[in-house]
Amino acid sequence: MKKILQDLSFGELETLVLSYGEKKFRAKQLFEGLMQGKRLSEIPVSSALRRALLEEYEDEPVKIKETFVSKEDGTKKFLFELADGNLIEGVFMRYKYGNTQCVSTQVGCRMGCKFCASTLGGLVRNLTAGEILGQILAVNRSEGGTLKDRAVTNAVLMGSGEPFDNYENVVKFLKNVSAEGGICMSPRNISLSTCGIVPAMKRFADEGLPVNLTISLHASSDGERARVMPVAKAYSIAEIMDACAYYFQKTGRRYIFEYTLIAGENCDREHAEALAMLVKGQPCHVNLIRLNEVKERSLAAADEKAAYRFLGVLEKSGVSATLRRSLGSDIGGACGQLRASYLENKQEDNKDEN
Numbered sequence: 001m002k003k004i005l006q007d008l009s010f011g012e013l014e015t016l017v018l019s020y021g022e023k024k025f026r027a028k029q030l031f032e033g034l035m036q037g038k039r040l041s042e043i044p045v046s047s048a049l050r051r052a053l054l055e056e057y058e059d060e061p062v063k064i065k066e067t068f069v070s071k072e073d074g075t076k077k078f079l080f081e082l083a084d085g086n087l088i089e090g091v092f093m094r095y096k097y098g099n100t101q102c103v104s105t106q107v108g109c110r111m112g113c114k115f116c117a118s119t120l121g122g123l124v125r126n127l128t129a130g131e132i133l134g135q136i137l138a139v140n141r142s143e144g145g146t147l148k149d150r151a152v153t154n155a156v157l158m159g160s161g162e163p164f165d166n167y168e169n170v171v172k173f174l175k176n177v178s179a180e181g182g183i184c185m186s187p188r189n190i191s192l193s194t195c196g197i198v199p200a201m202k203r204f205a206d207e208g209l210p211v212n213l214t215i216s217l218h219a220s221s222d223g224e225r226a227r228v229m230p231v232a233k234a235y236s237i238a239e240i241m242d243a244c245a246y247y248f249q250k251t252g253r254r255y256i257f258e259y260t261l262i263a264g265e266n267c268d269r270e271h272a273e274a275l276a277m278l279v280k281g282q283p284c285h286v287n288l289i290r291l292n293e294v295k296e297r298s299l300a301a302a303d304e305k306a307a308y309r310f311l312g313v314l315e316k317s318g319v320s321a322t323l324r325r326s327l328g329s330d331i332g333g334a335c336g337q338l339r340a341s342y343l344e345n346k347q348e349d350n351k352d353e354n
């Protein structure tokens with residue numbers, strides 16, 4: 001695979017341009033063009049420079065292959081193709097305060113959470129910083145956004161993959177996406193969700209990036225958590241809480257716990273009370289979401305009544321919490337489903353041809 005131009009920071013691009021004997025200002029032109037989601041052929045640089053770059057570098061790391069639009073709420077799901085043919089997906093949601101894009105950090109995932117579709121085929125590979133950024137650049141452009149007037153204003157690292165299992169590339173992405181002269185998205189408008197890889201949480205706290213940290217909890221005891229999240233065998237809830245406290249101490253930022261409500265697993269009154277006990281008094285918020293059912297898994301969503309009861313218990317205990325509504329449910333359920341069903345259809349097509 002060729003190297004990826006969008007992996008480069010502005011400074012790295014400058015060094016590269018100078019190494020080709022070109023003037024420094026070409027780097028600015030190039031950077032601005034790339035951050036607008038343009039290909040080299042659309043950026044006014046000399047044909048010699050374009051040719052030299054294309055010999056070594058890929059200029060379109062993420063292509064929109066298909067778009068699915070929800071009739072219910074306008075949410076869009078994108079199927080992206082990477083330069084090596086791998087597929088990832090992303091979701092674009094419109095809210096009153098801005099437009100949020102859900103971004104993938106890996107092709108597949110190796111965390112093995114029992115409720116998640118992204119992990120069904122295991123980890124295929126990490127995405128590079130430019131492939132993570134490329135998802136945002138492609139959607140910003142296709143939605144009519146520019147660098148000044150962005151269509152994508154917020155991002156959540158909640159697509160396929162575990163961001164902290166691809167730490168270096170994710171941090172580089174965060175630096176490049178917020179860099180001046182580029183798409184310049186504030187880290188404050190970005191949320192990173194982790195299944196709770198404790199050493200990486202601590203390292204991230206030291207990174208000095210004001211990103212919103214979200215931790216997927218889904219249970220209040222290690223035993224229950226390990227039933228749905230294998231990573232719970234590596235890091236205990238106590239260690240996660242420690243890392244959260246460290247994060248707050250270093251950054252002064254509140255953090256968020258994600259809690260997916262799964263019927264018969266984690267959504268009884270006792271579970272809500274245990275969660276309230278666990279997080280009460282912490283500088284945190286709890287995001288509840290009813291499970292998006294994944295057809296390969298036997299787990300079912302908690303019903304709405306149970307979800308509101310759960311929320312009520314948290315609120316009564318003084319825990320800040322919301323029950324998130326699910327967007328785009330008519331265009332293919334849970335995270336990871338789009339890629340999985342696309343690959344499945346492809347296999348069916350191939351069968352027909354044989």
Ligand code: SAH
Nearest residue numbers: 116158161162193194195216258291292334
């Ligand atoms: N690896 C990261 C990002 C995963 S996706 C993490 O574990 O946090 C973002 C959120 O969606 C996580 O909280 C994840 O647990 C949740 N999620 C995954 N599959 C889901 C499903 N089928 N229904 C509801 N939430 C789900």
